[in-house]
Amino acid sequence: MSEGTVKKFMFVNRKAPYGTVYALEALEVVLITAAFDQDVSLVFMDDGVFQLKKGQQTKGIENKNFSPTYRALDGYDIEKLYVEEEALAARGLTEEDLLVDVTVMSRAELGKLMDEMDVVLSF
Amino acid sequence: MLHIVNKSPAERNTLESCLRVAAPGGAILLIEDAVYAATRGNAAEAQLRDALSRFKVYALAPDLDARGMGDRIMEGVATVDYGGFVDLVTEHKNCQSWL
């Protein structure tokens, strides 16, 4: 990537937190990408929407609770968070259950947005 | 956009999610265990057949052959070799390797 080039990055999160390391790894990559002043979008679909569930308490499983870090994204100028409408509905969740402000999108809108990206990374 | 899927439809919902979200007009390339989705009689056949109206669907021939499924490819799915894989990547503006 040449210096000064801003690319459109999209990170697609499809895994629940804690069961695997994907969610945490994705979050770290996102924070690193933000340091390079790129245009970053985050998508949460399938079980990935569970990453944003309010009220996570991880003491009992002795894992680090990284859910508060999603609230730091705003300070990293990452403001484009998209959640798949159908994924929320299929899990009995609504926008109210999420710990950050997101844009809820239909699958068709998401697909269109994906097409506009320069780089799409799947987690 | 080119969507690359490598997981068996019987094991993961990756293909299903990809087909659900991907914008029509794109291409789907099935590689590794995902090639099972493109074989006749598999449980995801109807789903993939339905997708053929919206996407161009390809399967990687070496992966089909390695699994003894080279002769079971369903109609409407094109096979490509590694060179064809590279062509697909370069022909499309962007791609996503679904996990």
Added chain:
Amino acid sequence: MSSIEVNGKSYETDEEGYLVNLAEWNEEVGNYLAQTESVELTDSHWEVINFLRDYYNEFQIAPAVRVLTKAIGKKLGPEKGTSQYLYDLFPYGPAKQACKIAGLPKPTGCV
């Protein structure tokens, strides 16, 4: 794994001198870590250190320098929200050096 000793108590650190368990941190440990970095702590230093600890408690990460600079400017006034100000206080980098003294892990993406 290495360790430091402050007031007769031992604290685990990683190979770069960052405190392993940030819950163990206290001001004496902060003072000790500052000494090892040859930083003499003033009220201005403490302002940044306390800010970092609050930030970590809220978000569970150490902020990148750019983010820290912006947030400090917002909280403590624009004259303090510059990298010049922060580098004057912590010459080896506000994120690296100040985080270490504050008992935080190294910021993500910081090499």
